[in-house]
Amino acid sequence: MKRILNILLIPFSIFVLTACEIFHLDNYDGPNASFYGGIKDAETGELVETDIQNGSAIRAYELGWPTEAALTWVIKQNGEFRNDMAFAAHYKIEFINCNFFPFTIEDLEIKSGDNQHDFQATPYIRINNINIRKEGNSIVATFNLQAGKPEVKLSAIRLYAFTDIYVGEQVKFETQGTNSRQTFSPAKEIDNTTYTLRIELDENTNLFKYNRNYYFRVGALASVSNVGTVRYNYAPLVVIPL
Known part of the structure; x- marks a missing residue:
């Protein structure tokens, strides 16, 4: 009986020790x-607008670790970003595969609490003099x-x-x-x-069968x-009720 109890206690002890280690590592x-x-x-x-899905993003590496893993922070479609789950630390910031020329910031400090920071970028294309309106039975954009x-x-x-x-x-x-x-193939000069x-x-x-607001961009x-990878550049969206 004593031998049986000892055998039963071994896996229970391993479980307790493992659980304690897990709680300790997660603390x-x-x-x-x-x-x-x-x-x-x-x-x-002006804000450099993008796609919320598969658009421009911030790639951040927390400095000071033996292996620096990339963190991806999403940029919203209007060009703003917000991460309320960040850790105070020093980061290398990379912008690659975006809709503006790539650049890197080697050391950016994020402090405890609120941190507001605007990044200055050069978009590949600016869309100027945008005018989107309804003309008769058409939606027309000039730019x-x-x-x-x-x-x-x-x-x-x-x-x-x-x-x-x-959109x-x-x-x-x-x-x-x-x-x-x-x-345009081949790609054309921008004039x-x-x-x-x-x-x-x-x-x-x-597609436009309901009386409601529609979004054009x-x-x-x-x-x-x-x-x-080059992403699309955008003008601000326009809302038109149909």
Whole structure:
């Protein structure tokens, strides 16, 4: 009987020791900082808008660890960001695969509490003089483009539509007709051309069948070498009730 009890106690003891070690390893302080701000155009001061899904992001590495793992902090569609679950520490910040020229900050300190910080960036393309309106039975967008640097060329432009604020390349109606988009192959020089895009409502009655607010946004895709994945640049969205 004593031998049986000893055998039964061995796995129980291992379980207790393991559980204690787990609780001990998990006994760390939680996040103690908020980090928020915006990605701003270094020339105009305007927010650099993006896609909430598969758009630009902040890649952060907490310094001081033997292995520095990348943390991905999402940038909202309007170009702002907010992380209320950060740890006070020093970080290396990288911006790669975005819709602006890549850059790195080698050491940025996030202190305990609130931390507001705006990053200055150069977007690949600026969408200027944007005007999106309803004309008859069409949604019409007119605009000009400006290259962030001389080497930037233009691959595509599109007028997007959807039922909420996340409208863009990743969240959109697949509208019928060819007037809502243009693709350039090879990529073309960016000049002072005034572009016009339109969505014909009578060709897309299945998408715009309810009386409600719809969200429209113009996006432009750059062609530029040696910068990683290029994301769309955007103008601010416009809400039009139909």
